[in-house]
Amino acid sequence: MTKIILFQAHPDDLEHKCGHLMHYLAIKSKKKYDIKIASMTKGEFGLPGPQYDKFKGEFLAKIRTRELFNAEKIHEIATENIDFLGYIDGFVPFNNDFINKIAEYLKNEKPDIIFAPEAIYSWYYHMDHINTGRAVFYVIYNKMIDFTPILYFYTSLYPNFSFGFKKKDIKTLTYKLIDCHKTQQWLLRYTMLPYRLFSRFAGRKLPGWKYAEPYRRVYFNKKNLYKNKQPLIVRIFSHFFSSLPWTKAKYPQNVMLDLKDIKGKK
């Protein structure tokens, strides 16, 4: 059975980005796939403003875990197929520990296909997301595991694969999924208009479909590496998004020395 792991930084990340593909893989494909979710954090700081400080931390983590479980029930993904990697919302690092943890996790799970947040050419530059994608990419690229899973990034600026869905699916699926995340409605209710526009835009070139979820497949085979190369405009936009003030990391991002250490140890 093909095993698929979807990585996310926060409990509600996948609903907009992969909801329709997940639903297809989990249910409509007649359960041909073994699907797991790996959530880096439990979203323990995901409320706006200091007036909610008393709920942040463990209490919010518990509620958001429950919300994630409820959303995954819609895809019939069992609770035991949802793993938390124990990081704190807003503080997903990109360092040796994190990279090794992802490597260990992948060694144990041996997925055939991985979905993760776009690490390089992203329009969603939340450091938790970026670092999650980066670590997954780093582990596969540097052969820290002895197999090469297929990697797809979501939130990519320049996708090369689309999964089509129907307009009515927004009502019957997307709304249902995001409604499960009650504590996130302050944010999620503003996302539906841009979501519709983006998915309509993504679907414009997909024959037979009007709406789509866009992904970028990343290649690791030497022969195909050129396919990862992005047009200049995409590189300029990525640079712009990555230099916005709120991307300044809370964790030291200057880990090039650490990374050399890892390589040296191999």
Ligand SMILES: [Zn+2]
């Ligand atoms: Zn997120």
